[in-house]
Amino acid sequence: MARIAFIGLGNMGGGMAANLAAKGHDVRAFDLSTDALDRAVAAGCQAAASAAEAVAGADAVVTMLPAGRHVEQVYEGDVFAHAAPGALLLDCSTIDVDTARRVAAAAAARGLAAVDAPVSGGIAAAAGGTLTFMVGGADDAFARAEPFLSAMGKAVIHAGGNGAGQAAKICNNMLLGASMVATCETFNLANKLGLDAQTFFDIASRASGQCWSMTSYCPVPGVGPETPADHDYQGGFATALMLKDLRLAMEAAGSVSADVPMGEKAAELYQKFADDGEGGRDFSGIIKMLEAGRG
Numbered sequence: 104m105a106r107i108a109f110i111g112l113g114n115m116g117g118g119m120a121a122n123l124a125a126k127g128h129d130v131r132a133f134d135l136s137t138d139a140l141d142r143a144v145a146a147g148c149q150a151a152a153s154a155a156e157a158v159a160g161a162d163a164v165v166t167m168l169p170a171g172r173h174v175e176q177v178y179e180g181d182v183f184a185h186a187a188p189g190a191l192l193l194d195c196s197t198i199d200v201d202t203a204r205r206v207a208a209a210a211a212a213r214g215l216a217a218v219d220a221p222v223s224g225g226i227a228a229a230a231g232g233t234l235t236f237m238v239g240g241a242d243d244a245f246a247r248a249e250p251f252l253s254a255m256g257k258a259v260i261h262a263g264g265n266g267a268g269q270a271a272k273i274c275n276n277m278l279l280g281a282s283m284v285a286t287c288e289t290f291n292l293a294n295k296l297g298l299d300a301q302t303f304f305d306i307a308s309r310a311s312g313q314c315w316s317m318t319s320y321c322p323v324p325g326v327g328p329e330t331p332a333d334h335d336y337q338g339g340f341a342t343a344l345m346l347k348d349l350r351l352a353m354e355a356a357g358s359v360s361a362d363v364p365m366g367e368k369a370a371e372l373y374q375k376f377a378d379d380g381e382g383g384r385d386f387s388g389i390i391k392m393l394e395a396g397r398g
């Protein structure tokens with residue numbers, strides 16, 4: 104079993120660190136929040152007094168932080184200075200591709216292997232150990248990272264070199280955001296044309312309009328499997344997080360001059376929904392904004 108530093112024990116990191124500890128790893132945990140740290144200790148981790156203390160002597164360093172600036176700050180401030188030679192760095196946060204590549208290059212310059220390994224799946228999947236990891240990094244770094252990630256997830260996929268995990272994550276979520284808006288506006292139109300929502304679902308889910316946003320995550324209450332729509336759009340994937348990923352996608356698209364008109368429109372609509380004070384609501388709740396004629 105390995106000694107693992109885990110930095111960032113929030114909604115996602117708390118469950119992930121607990122799963123590593125449950126698999127028998129010696130997890131040295133750190134978070135700026137003492138509440139988060141206390142929860143990790145209750146779940147079997149050892150509390151570290153600082154990121155530096157967590158990192159010292161660790162075989163692997165896992166970070167699960169809000170954004171690129173936090174990752175860069177923790178890497179530059181503590182990880183690079185205190186990581187043991189040969190330690191493996193795994194950043195599971197969702198961050199911008201450029202920062203992911205920059206920190207990996209800075210790690211390599213210090214002789215440390217690094218992977219970006221963002222996740223698909225929410226808080227329940229983090230707690231249940233059923234996340235999907237999309238990993239960017241060299242083949243040997245991926246091979247070393249895979250057992251740690253498998254202890255926290257159900258699927259670990261090598262997307263390519265450093266930054267490819269983040270690229271896969273934001274491309275997937277841009278598609279998800281755009282397809283959810285399309286699903287919502289389609290059910291709105293179907294309703295206004297006099298179609299019963301369940302009947303339209305039964306037809307479209309077996310026809311060429313079929314997509315995950317409809318068949319697995321239908322935004323209409325009472326239609327399809329149970330989803331946040333059946334709970335007034337509570338729980339699930341918060342609009343604020345979808346908006347974060349869409350912004351990262353727009354930033355990445357700009358940096359490589361990719362034309363992403365549907366992604367841009369989805370970002371604009373989710374910004375409007377968040378500005379309405381709905382940032383905490385599940386992202387499928389945007390159907391309400393469209394029904395109100397505010398698309």
Ligand code: NAD
Pocket residue numbers: 110111112113114115116133134135136139154167168169170173176177195196197198222223224225226340344347
């Ligand atoms: P969160 O805000 O709940 O947790 C982040 C934690 O990092 C907090 O506990 C905070 O105190 C800690 N932190 C911040 N700066 C720190 C520092 N310098 N040193 C130590 N700790 C520090 O966020 P989350 O929901 O756990 O998300 C984490 C990452 O996972 C984000 O990048 C997010 O986009 C991504 N993600 C989240 C979800 C989700 O459903 N919540 C799903 C997929 C991916």
